[in-house]
Amino acid sequence: MSTQDFDALKLSNAQIAWRAAQDIADGTYVNLGIGFPEMVARYQPPGRQTIFHTENGILDFGEPPAEGEEDWDLINAGKRAVTLKPGAAFFHHADSFAMVRGGHLDVAILGAYQVAETGDLANWRIGSKGVPAVGGAMDLVHGARQVFVITEHVTKDGKPKLVERCSFPLTGVACVTRVYTSHAVIDIVEGRFVLREMRPGLAFDTLQAMTGAALHRDGPVTDLLAPALYSPLA
């Protein structure tokens, strides 16, 4: 299978976000990283209630308001205007990161430049040029009971993003528990990538070739499926 064929089988970002959303249980507390991870909120299965946390001091915020209705003192960590759901709460930054670091979040969902089989994550900086900026990324990878990464399986020029050891500067060590890529769902178990789902039509050997570390099988590997989705951000 060529790289072109591999590309043809991939899920869109919206579909990756949709797939991750299916694994967020009812009644959980979730932090979505800035940007791509914010898309996960759109695809919550009906009937499930998730309470979203934002680092800048809100629990249980909802959809953005209509344009022109923004209250710029009511924003999320991505600096986008949000609304409140009934039962929301405000708190200061130290209490907010007590929630993060103290293990009170059920799930954090983050993007990645690289994920290592050890669970190491690199998602804040590619090189040493420009202005470095870390925000809350290094805090979020610690404390949440599960840390999910959503990402393309390979870089734009076809290099693996799932690797043995990250070459980019680390965000955290041994922190990622599950990775949702454009082609597979992979758990990190005791320093190994364990394949759980892959795209129908994709050969294991092809997926392995596009992955920078050994993929293990430990139980059934099922089809990675997602509905067709219109994604305004993708």
Added chain:
Amino acid sequence: MSTQDFDALKLSNAQIAWRAAQDIADGTYVNLGIGFPEMVARYQPPGRQTIFHTENGILDFGEPPAEGEEDWDLINAGKRAVTLKPGAAFFHHADSFAMVRGGHLDVAILGAYQVAETGDLANWRIGSKGVPAVGGAMDLVHGARQVFVITEHVTKDGKPKLVERCSFPLTGVACVTRVYTSHAVIDIVEGRFVLREMRPGLAFDTLQAMTGAALHRDGPVTDLLAPALYSPLA
């Protein structure tokens, strides 16, 4: 001068509290230890406003309510019912001790079993028998900009309470800044007792004999005076 004469010159507890109260400046934040130090609140000079802090989470509490009017969810650290002044605030115990430890109190006033010339204080425990209980004493001695001790000059059996080194278990090291006794006002400056005031009629040598460490003079020593006071607790 005999011990009997020394006794005759002493201030009552109410008068010691009164003397300490004269040194609390307008607009200051003060914590009064449980028991004897609570008396200081009664003798604030007219026109001065002091905001009292209690460890259990109130700033700006006032007088006890009339008997029968107590709200037992509105108490001070001594578990006595209090009232609120306009501008009061409630907060939890960690914020309360952030105020203490973080250097936000201007003055803490405490009782003592012994004070050493080093500024060490022993005020929580006399021996190793019985049930030990420390409360907030060890926190209060750190953080307040000034730590005042109010105490009799000697124990009931005439032994010095101001000593070279405390023999009782310590509450804190090098923490006391000023001592108001029944006979003198003494600053602690660089590990030395410096006499500021003493009772009229008392000879320096007598005071020195009743003190377990050297008394130094560094500037004028004035008369320690206090009005006659009726003290319901004394």
Added chain:
Amino acid sequence: MDKQVASAAEAVAGIGDGATVMIGGFGGSGAPIELIHALIDKGPKGLTVINNNAGNGRIGIAAMIDAGLVKKMICSFPRSSDPRAFTDRYLAGEIELELVPQGTLAERIRAGGAGIPAFYTPTGFGTELAEGKVIAEFDGRSYVQERWLKADFALIKAHLGDRHGNLTYNKAARNFNPLMCTAAETTIVQVSEIVPLGGIDPEHVVTPGIFVDRVVEIADPAQEEVLIRAGAVYA
């Protein structure tokens, strides 16, 4: 998401032998008396209890001690107006005591809830309560290293609550309660009234629901100081 449970008995389900239990309150204010008494009815043994005090009179934590539930107390001030229950067992060598300065106790609980495994404080330096602890110097001053404190369960008294667990407190009954909410694996709260979602202004929430697992409404809850003054006994 609904954290409401129907009764105090249901609220304390799962607290078994050997558990570590934080209990809110300071002196006679903020103690979750109904939850404590429901726990006595359940009767687990060998508990480690974390509270500022060690029980008063014959109700609440004192009644837990009387009923033989408590193996160890972690507290700052085990003497209070009527501490017989603790004192008698302690002097008989039947109950352990870990004595912690009050501010350090609060900060250790806050650290447990905030994911801070250890911190340095000036409190206790040079005293017998710092014996055996790590000492470090910062900017020329000496400090004591203290470890976080966590619990399996927290029993909390709040004022208003909603079904997500957002809470407010009543006056100085706040004390250790909001801290303990954050530091237990399972946080169990009695409130005087359960209000609809949104019934607490988001600006006025003291404990956000993320820290709370179970909420039970106990209208007109007992006030510890009032019970003690009335000579109440729970047995």
Added chain:
Amino acid sequence: MDKQVASAAEAVAGIGDGATVMIGGFGGSGAPIELIHALIDKGPKGLTVINNNAGNGRIGIAAMIDAGLVKKMICSFPRSSDPRAFTDRYLAGEIELELVPQGTLAERIRAGGAGIPAFYTPTGFGTELAEGKVIAEFDGRSYVQERWLKADFALIKAHLGDRHGNLTYNKAARNFNPLMCTAAETTIVQVSEIVPLGGIDPEHVVTPGIFVDRVVEIADPAQEEVLIRAGAVYA
């Protein structure tokens, strides 16, 4: 006791060359724009500024940088919608940067206010932001030691205030403001309205007045995000 001052200019009196200044706000919310601009008018040089970001557009902290007041930024995220002022000077080597993870920044400030000289956090372990820091293991896990952060001055935006300095905030404009109030030698606050003593319910006070030194009423304060979207420039 009256902490009110008459103007923003009077509020920022005493902030001199080389001072360390904490400034509240996160992104476009909670920034004390009028106090910042009054400080620009005053014109001290060589300041170290502590804020989550490093200025946006041509107002607020960005305008402080443009005006040459800032020697060093301590922040978590010096990139934002329009960070030109900082970026240009940083890439030219004209301004220093201490980059701190956001939760660690908040906790370091909280520690400064709470008298905790150092604490341990999992955040940053194994990353370049922990290089040179003390590492310790607790219960089998590795942690980074972080030091408290204090400042000479804090510039704060609150909502309601009284003359004792009790404060409330508006929604997510709370962010770092209550923490910074606690960690500065002199805390200077602009409020939208000064209310009489007792005008804030003691249960709803977010920052008790003990942490506040000066309060100035700035009715209808500018909102940073709104200014930036309008392309405002302060010079």
